[in-house]
């Protein structure tokens with residue numbers, strides 16, 4: 001049960017949603033954008049966060065868009081993970097989406113909610129980091145487009161009241177060789193012990209990680225070391241571990257030593273399979 005009362009608002013446009021957020025904020029209602037609601041309800045039930053007004057954004061038309069034109073794939077932030085899988089415009093994103101949670105939860109969880117949420121795995125962001133995607137973000141001054149690399153640093157760096165509206169991925173990435181492997185401690189669903197997504201472009205393999213540190217990441221240093229083909233693969237992988245950007249997690253999902261072992265094995269499999277040896 002949720003122990004606090006909250007108003008429910010359902011604006012019809014992006015600008016209404018942003019204006020409503022400011023209004024409710026000024027009234028001291030600690031508003032939250034509400035997409036799939038899975039995290040809001042979970043953390044609310046646990047008493048880990050409070051809001052007195054939610055703004056349901058997922059039916060605003062721009063949030064529901066999933067389409068491709070000649071050059072770009074466009075994903076609305078309100079598209080659910082199962083919709084991403086079903087439409088399958090971008091197979092690597094479909095694969096990452098299909099591994100989060102169980103089917104029932106994925107019917108609710110949205111792309112935007114997964115990327116903007118507080119629970120730190122955010123696995124749907126990995127393909128977006130690998131493809132240098134663009135993000136449309138709305139705020140009081142209008143909508144701006146940013147490179148994901150300018151906005152995503154451990155988490156999406158949004159100002160209070162800003163809203164992720166859409167994600168743009170260049171269409172050329174949809175046809176490239178990829179792999180995404182998720183290792184869990186047990187069972188077929190649940191948060192990752194380690195997830196690595198990889199994409200091969202112009203002879204180079206890009207890699208992004210979730211479950212390794214307390215945030216998802218892609219690292220230029222790691223990719224440089226791993227793609228240095230003059231060095232034997234095992235040595236490259238060992239060297240790459242030095243560039244993991246924060247302490248490796250050591251928690252109920254697995255110890256840091258075990259995670260290191262899994263990372264090495266997954267990187268070996270990925271580089272062997274994608275022809276990066």
Ligand SMILES: Cc1cc2nc3c(=O)[nH]c(=O)nc-3n(C[C@H](O)[C@H](O)[C@H](O)COP(=O)(O)OP(=O)(O)OC[C@H]3O[C@@H](n4cnc5c(N)ncnc54)[C@H](O)[C@@H]3O)c2cc1C
Pocket residue numbers: 032033034035036037038039040041077078099100101102105108109110111112113114115116117118119121122123124158162163164165190191192
């Ligand atoms: C059983 C279960 C298992 C899960 N397993 C995994 C897993 O293995 N891997 C994984 O990565 N995730 C997993 N998740 C998903 C994750 O932990 C979050 O619950 C989920 O991603 C939140 O998405 P949502 O659409 O429900 O967001 P909501 O709960 O609606 O919102 C989450 C937060 O993001 C904000 N927000 C939402 N959309 C936007 C937007 N467009 N712009 C700005 N802010 C926004 C909200 O205000 C809120 O603060 C799991 C979830 C469940 C329920």
